[in-house]
Amino acid sequence: MAAPAVLRGATTRSWAEIEKIMASGNVKGRIAKDEVPTPALMLDLDLFEANVKKMVAHAKANNRALRPHGKTHKCPEIAKYIVKQGALGACAAKLSEAEVFAAHGVRGLLVTTAVVGKHKIERAVRLAGVAPDTIFCVDNAQNAQDLNDAAGAAKRKLWVAIDLCVSGRTGIMPGAPAVALGEQIAKLGNLRFKGIQAYAGGASHTKGWEKRKAASIAAMTPAIETRAELNKRGVETPWLSGGSTGTYNIDSGIDGITELQPGSFMFMDTDYNLIGGKETGENYADFGNALTIQATVVSRPTDAHVIIDSGYKAMATDRPFVPLLKMAGVKFAFNGDEHAKVTSTEGALKLQVGDRVEVIAPHCDPTVNLYDRIYCTRGGQVEAVWAIAARGMAQ
Ligand SMILES: Cc1ncc(COP(=O)(O)O)c(C=O)c1O
Numbered sequence: 445m446a447a448p449a450v451l452r453g454a455t456t457r458s459w460a461e462i463e464k465i466m467a468s469g470n471v472k473g474r475i476a477k478d479e480v481p482t483p484a485l486m487l488d489l490d491l492f493e494a495n496v497k498k499m500v501a502h503a504k505a506n507n508r509a510l511r512p513h514g515k516t517h518k519c520p521e522i523a524k525y526i527v528k529q530g531a532l533g534a535c536a537a538k539l540s541e542a543e544v545f546a547a548h549g550v551r552g553l554l555v556t557t558a559v560v561g562k563h564k565i566e567r568a569v570r571l572a573g574v575a576p577d578t579i580f581c582v583d584n585a586q587n588a589q590d591l592n593d594a595a596g597a598a599k600r601k602l603w604v605a606i607d608l609c610v611s612g613r614t615g616i617m618p619g620a621p622a623v624a625l626g627e628q629i630a631k632l633g634n635l636r637f638k639g640i641q642a643y644a645g646g647a648s649h650t651k652g653w654e655k656r657k658a659a660s661i662a663a664m665t666p667a668i669e670t671r672a673e674l675n676k677r678g679v680e681t682p683w684l685s686g687g688s689t690g691t692y693n694i695d696s697g698i699d700g701i702t703e704l705q706p707g708s709f710m711f712m713d714t715d716y717n718l719i720g721g722k723e724t725g726e727n728y729a730d731f732g733n734a735l736t737i738q739a740t741v742v743s744r745p746t747d748a749h750v751i752i753d754s755g756y757k758a759m760a761t762d763r764p765f766v767p768l769l770k771m772a773g774v775k776f777a778f779n780g781d782e783h784a785k786v787t788s789t790e791g792a793l794k795l796q797v798g799d800r801v802e803v804i805a806p807h808c809d810p811t812v813n814l815y816d817r818i819y820c821t822r823g824g825q826v827e828a829v830w831a832i833a834a835r836g837m838a839q
Contacts, residue, residue: 466829475826477819478800482740483758485815485832486802487711489822491734495710498731499692500530503704506696511535511554511685513707516809518834519818520548522710527552535705539564539571540837546575548833553578554685554705556641558607558614560587564839565594572602579638581607583616588629595634604635605683608642608670610663615642618666619673626674626681639683640674642667643705648688649715653722660691661698668700689731690719711735713808714768736770736802737811738819739784741795749787750795754803756781760810770802 457479465474477486503510510530514523515537523534523545533552536542542555558581559568568591572578582588582604595602606622606629609615616622622640629637644663650656664686674681687695687704689712695701708716712731721728739754755778759767766776773790784803786795795801805811812818813835820828 469829471829472827473825477738477821477824477826480738480819480826482738482800483754484738485812485818486736486738487818487820487830488732488734488736489820489827491732492710492820495712495731495734496526496529499704499706499709500526502692502696504530508696508701509685509703511552511703511705512710513537513556513705514541514545514550514834515556516707516711516812517818518544518812518832518837519830520545520550520833521828521830523550524548526710533577535707536834538837538839539567540839541834542575542578543567543571544834544837546571546578551575551577554605554641555580556607556643556705557581558583558587559591560584562590565590569594569598569600569602572600573598576600577603579603579605581605581641582625582629583607583609583614585625585628588625588632588635592632592634601634601636603638604629605638605641605685608640608667610642610667610686611644611646613643613645618670622670623673623677623679626679627677630679637679637681639681639685639702640667640671641705642684642686643688644686644691645688647694648690649719650690651718652720653694656690656719657694660694664695664698664701668698671700689716690728693722693730708808711808711812713811714765714804714806715763718765733770733804735808735812736804737767739801739803741786741797741799741801742783744795744797748793749785750793750797750799751779751783751785752801752803753782755779755783758782758814759803759805760807760814762810763806765806767806768804770804774801776803 511533514534535554542553607615647659647663650659671681685703689706689709692706709731712733719728739752741750742753743751777785779785
C-alpha cells in the first residue's frame with residue numbers, strides 16, 4: 445500500500461530528535477530544511493551573503509559609509525554579520541529596536557525616528573550610556589532642548605542629527621527651518637551635532653531607473669544645499685545619510701551624500717523586484733530573493749488547487765499584489781488567516797499534501813516582524829537559527 449500523503453517529505457527522524465538538536469543550538473548540517481515546522485521564515489545564506497557583499501563593495505567603491513537599516517531584519521546576528529563585512533553599524537527605526545541591538549552588542553546605531561516624550565528621552569539617554577556612539581534624529585527645537593536637558597542631567601553627551609523632510613514623512617523642512625535647528629543644536633552643550641538624515645522613501649520605489657534617478661536627485665538636492673548652508677554658517681555638518689535599496693546606485697553618485705542606509709537589499713522582496721533596474725529592465729534583479737516563507741501543502745480539495753498552511757498571519761499583505769512562489773507554473777491567492785490557495789497556471793497541478801513550497805514575500809520588513817526566528821539555510825540544510833530579537837519592538 446502506498447504511504448499516506450501526509451508522510452511525504454524526506455525526514456525519517458522524530459520530532460523529539462529535531463527538537464533536541466534545535467535546543468542544543470548546534471544545528472549546522474544536522475537539520476534539513478524540510479524538517480523545520482511551517483510556516484517558517486527562511487534565509488538562503490548564499491543569496492544573503494552575496495547581497496551583502498555587493499552592497500558593501502558598492503559603498504566602498506563609491507567612497508560612502510554604509511549603515512544598513514535594521515528595521516528590515518530586526519536580528520542582532522544579521523546586524524553583526526553585516527558590520528563584520530564592512531558596514532559601520534546599523535540603523536534602527538525605533539528606540540526599542542535600538543535598545544535590543546545595543547543589548548546584543550551592536551554599535552554604530554542610528555535611530556532614524558525622533559525620540560519624543562519624557563520617558564523615551566530618559567531611555568535614549570540610558571541607551572547612550574550603553575552605546576555612546578548612537579545617533580538620535582531630531583526635527584523639532586523643543587525636542588532638541590529636551591534631549592539636551594536630559595543628557596545634561598545624566599552628565600552625558602548625545603549625538604544628534606537633523607531628520608530632514610524630503611519625502612513627505614517626518615522631518616523638518618530643508619533650508620531655513622533646518623538651518624535654524626542646526627544652529628540651535630550647535631549651541632546646546634550636551635548635544636553633539638552629527639549632520640543630516642534625509643530618507644527619500646518616495647524616490648526609492650519609483651518605477652524605472654531613470655525616473656528614480658530624477659526623483660532621488662530632486663529629493664536629495666535640498667538636503668545637500670541645507671548641509672552646505674550649515675557648513676557655510678560655521679555649523680560643522682560632516683555627515684549626510686540617505687539612500688535605500690532602490691536608490692543605492694543613484695545616491696552613491698550624488699556629491700554631498702556621505703552615507704547610505706538601505707535595508708531591503710539583504711532580503712529582496714517582490715515589491716522591489718517590480719521597480720526596474722539600471723541594467724535589468726523591468727525586473728530589478730541587483731539582489732537575490734534570499735528571504736522566503738516555507739509552507740506545507742495541507743489539503744488538496746480538487747486536482748486543480750491545493751491549500752498551504754501560510755496565510756495572512758505568515759506574511760505581510762500591505763502591497764497590492766500577492767506573494768510569489770519559488771516555483772514555475774503556479775499562482776498564489778490568500779485564503780484566510782492561516783491558509784492560501786495555490787493553483788496551476790499550466791497543466792496538471794503536481795503538488796500533493798505534505799509537499800513543501802517556498803514563497804517570496806511581497807514586503808520583507810513587516811513579514812520578518814511576524815516571526816520569532818529565522819532559519820538560515822545553505823542548500824537543503826539549516827546552518828543556523830537566529831532570533832529576531834527586536835520583533836515587535838515598535839515603541
Ligand atoms: C529612514 C529609513 N532609511 C532607510 C530605509 C531603507 O529602505 P529600503 O528598505 O527601501 O532599502 C527605510 C525604509 O523604510 C527608512 O525608513
